[in-house]
Amino acid sequence: MxxxxxxxxxxxxxxxxxxxxxxxxxxxxxxxxxxVLNFPTFTDGRAxxxxxxxxxSGFKGELIASGDxxxxxxxxxxxxxxxxLYFTHGYNKKVIESNLxxxxxxxxxxxxxxxxxxxxxxxxxxxxRLSGGGAx
Amino acid sequence: xxxxxxxDHKILEKRxxxxxxxxxxxxxxxxxxxxxxxxxxxxxxxxxxxxxxLRVAIPYGTFTSTQLRKFAxxxxxxxxxxxxxxxxxxxxxxxxxxVDIPDILEELASVEMHAIQTSGNCIRNTTSDQLAxxxxxxxxxxxxxxxxxxxxxxxxxEFAYLPRKFKIAITGASHDRAAINFHDIGLEMVKNDAGKxxxxxxxxxxxxxxxxxxxxxxxxxxxxxxxxYLEAIMRAYNxxxxxxxxxxxxxxxxxxxxxxxxxxxxVEKEWEAIKHEGNTDLPEAAQQLIFNHFTPPTYTHRARxxxxxxxxxxxxxxxxxxxxxxxxxxxxxxxxxxxxxxxxVGGIPGDISADQMDKLADxxxxxSLGEIRSTHEQNLVFAHVHEDDLPALWQELDKIGLAxxxxxxxxDIIACPGLDYCALANARSIPVAQQISERFGSDERxxxxxxxxxxxxxxxNACAHHHVGHIGILGVDKKGVxxxxxxxGGNADENASVGKILGPGxxxxxxxxxxxxxxxxxxxxxxxxxxxxxxxxxxxxxxxKGALYDAN
Numbered sequence: 001m002x003x004x005x006x007x008x009x010x011x012x013x014x015x016x017x018x019x020x021x022x023x024x025x026x027x028x029x030x031x032x033x034x035x036v037l038n039f040p041t042f043t044d045g046r047a048x049x050x051x052x053x054x055x056x057s058g059f060k061g062e063l064i065a066s067g068d069x070x071x072x073x074x075x076x077x078x079x080x081x082x083x084x085l086y087f088t089h090g091y092n093k094k095v096i097e098s099n100l101x102x103x104x105x106x107x108x109x110x111x112x113x114x115x116x117x118x119x120x121x122x123x124x125x126x127x128x129r130l131s132g133g134g135a136x
Numbered sequence: 137x138x139x140x141x142x143x144d145h146k147i148l149e150k151r152x153x154x155x156x157x158x159x160x161x162x163x164x165x166x167x168x169x170x171x172x173x174x175x176x177x178x179x180x181x182x183x184x185x186x187x188x189x190l191r192v193a194i195p196y197g198t199f200t201s202t203q204l205r206k207f208a209x210x211x212x213x214x215x216x217x218x219x220x221x222x223x224x225x226x227x228x229x230x231x232x233x234x235v236d237i238p239d240i241l242e243e244l245a246s247v248e249m250h251a252i253q254t255s256g257n258c259i260r261n262t263t264s265d266q267l268a269x270x271x272x273x274x275x276x277x278x279x280x281x282x283x284x285x286x287x288x289x290x291x292x293x294e295f296a297y298l299p300r301k302f303k304i305a306i307t308g309a310s311h312d313r314a315a316i317n318f319h320d321i322g323l324e325m326v327k328n329d330a331g332k333x334x335x336x337x338x339x340x341x342x343x344x345x346x347x348x349x350x351x352x353x354x355x356x357x358x359x360x361x362x363x364x365y366l367e368a369i370m371r372a373y374n375x376x377x378x379x380x381x382x383x384x385x386x387x388x389x390x391x392x393x394x395x396x397x398x399x400x401x402x403v404e405k406e407w408e409a410i411k412h413e414g415n416t417d418l419p420e421a422a423q424q425l426i427f428n429h430f431t432p433p434t435y436t437h438r439a440r441x442x443x444x445x446x447x448x449x450x451x452x453x454x455x456x457x458x459x460x461x462x463x464x465x466x467x468x469x470x471x472x473x474x475x476x477x478x479x480x481v482g483g484i485p486g487d488i489s490a491d492q493m494d495k496l497a498d499x500x501x502x503x504s505l506g507e508i509r510s511t512h513e514q515n516l517v518f519a520h521v522h523e524d525d526l527p528a529l530w531q532e533l534d535k536i537g538l539a540x541x542x543x544x545x546x547x548d549i550i551a552c553p554g555l556d557y558c559a560l561a562n563a564r565s566i567p568v569a570q571q572i573s574e575r576f577g578s579d580e581r582x583x584x585x586x587x588x589x590x591x592x593x594x595x596x597n598a599c600a601h602h603h604v605g606h607i608g609i610l611g612v613d614k615k616g617v618x619x620x621x622x623x624x625g626g627n628a629d630e631n632a633s634v635g636k637i638l639g640p641g642x643x644x645x646x647x648x649x650x651x652x653x654x655x656x657x658x659x660x661x662x663x664x665x666x667x668x669x670x671x672x673x674x675x676x677x678x679x680x681k682g683a684l685y686d687a688n
Contacts, residue, residue, distance in 0.1 A: 044379055048294040049371050049374045079294075098154075106291065108291075117143045117287070
């Protein structure tokens with residue numbers, strides 16, 4: 001998994017409040033180059049769902065998590081579709097790196113994994129079958 | 137039962153590595169307690185009144201003798217020689233040292249167990265019917281679906297910081313032993329007219345400060361769409377649930393405020409979008425792989441364990457009493473399920489010593505295919521016992537103090553840890569439970585009273601489900617003094633009801649007498665064969681109020 005750490009916000013970014021449930025994603029959003037979603041406190045997880053909805057609607061630009069974001073959950077931001085983190089306070093680059101690289105398998109579909117653990121199990125059995133190894 | 141594959145093992149191994157690093161950063165001072173708190177709460181580590189507490193997940197309450205021996209080992213090596221089974225089928229250790237917790241997690245991982253998401257505002261352990269897979273009134277075995285939910289919810293990136301904790305319960309039986317009406321989501325397996333298996337989905341039930349019986353959001357959800365529908369419910373809740381007030385943050389308040397119809401509209405719309413994406417529901421082959429783990433065992437086993445006949449005939453009345461409340465019918469003829477009460481008279485509900493755990497694990501191997509279940513009423517179950525083995529099992533359980541014949545009776549009390557352990561509590565629960573069980577300690581008396589569920593919470597958060605006790609007791613703080621309110625008429629099963637407070641509270645010295653007055657009133661007024669709950673429904677609160685308050 002990867003996610004960029006931004007030192008500055010891009011020039012034209014659209015800020016969306018986390019109280020906007022984004023049930024209707026408007027064209028204005030989808031045409032932006034960069035969108036910032038805000039975590040007012042790290043325990044307020046609304047922007048995780050907002051990110052999912054934006055990506056589902058076809059938003060291809062930079063999706064930035066900002067506010068009270070935490071190094072220890074870098075992979076959660078990446079998994080739901082954020083492409084960048086913009087910290088307004090200190091962060092621990094080493095923790096972010098290890099957090100992103102630690103888990104290579106996930107049970108949930110996400111922006112970064114082509115396949116879930118469930119898919120991989122099937123693929124593994126299929127591969128074994130094709131190589132004549134039989135099921136295990 | 138489910139066995140981990142290489143993926144499950146690796147995810148767990150990585151999680152321990154991560155948590156060990158987080159604990160080290162806390163111990164070195166790099167992380168403050170405030171920064172560490174959300175990290176430990178993602179892993180079942182609480183800071184209680186006197187010490188850290190570690191809550192270990194028992195997925196849908198099913199575990200093996202090997203796992204039970206590991207609990208015994210952990211209790212001995214890292215704790216004070218006992219463990220505590222909770223109302224969500226989990227086990228807690230009350231005295232671990234923070235520095236030891238990563239090692240404990242490694243021990244647990246070696247037997248395919250963990251503490252992931254046993255705390256925090258995320259999706260918690262999915263609970264189920266303790267008779268799942270063997271119940272006679274079952275449409276289908278709910279455990280494969282509970283395992284699917286376990287995997288899907290483990291480290292779900294989107295739902296790690298919900299407005300509040302989130303609890304799912306699932307049953308496949310018509311008699312609800314899993315309290316599905318009082319969970320954030322309750323799932324009942326049903327068959328539609330075409331004979332297809334699916335779920336009746338209930339949402340927005342809960343206890344706590346605001347007890348609410350859940351509402352049906354969908355009468356029939358085809359089973360293959362379980363995860364997409366759960367995801368839709370969760371997403372709508374994550375976006376719209378209250379974040380400003382902890383006490384309004386559970387999904388029950390959102391559903392109540394919007395009305396079930398409006399909430400359903402939001403969810404169904406989201407569900408359509410998720411189904412359209414097409415990558416949330418499991419491929420059939422992946423689902424089948426999980427189902428393969430739950431193929432019913434072949435029932436040929438019989439322990440033929442030796443019986444001490446002299447002892448048996450001397451105490452056969454006691455045996456008959458135990459049998460009458462501890463034995464449950466089984467799908468397979470010739471077999472039975474057995475409740476093992478963790479409510480000895482005068483004991484602490486749900487507690488079990490390391491020695492008892494070890495011996496019980498041996499008994500599970502001999503009598504019940506090496507498998508044990510925990511119940512939300514803080515008892516244990518052997519689910520595969522041959523009928524002919526029941527006398528021998530009873531004798532062996534009796535030797536280790538686990539043959540208390542009180543399942544479903546007045547002394548089978550649910551109690552929270554209360555002020556003896558918990559930082560939130562206003563009053564002690566355990567001593568009240570102990571005194572009540574002593575007051576009604578006689579088997580004859582308990583038998584005469586019949587089915588009666590008492591539930592005691594030490595504060596309004598209702599961890600012991602006092603709202604749904606036939607008799608509920610709520611500890612409150614009354615100007616610095618512990619005071620206990622009485623509620624009557626609650627019920628957690630398919631005829632769900634919320635108990636009503638009778639009147640002014642009682643002091644610690646008065647509460648046991650008050651319970652006895654309620655029981656005596658019932659005994660005096662009941663009709664033939666009428667349970668406490670039925671009598672209360674017929675009589676209402678008045679006669680009980682009269683007996684309690686008018687005399688003064």
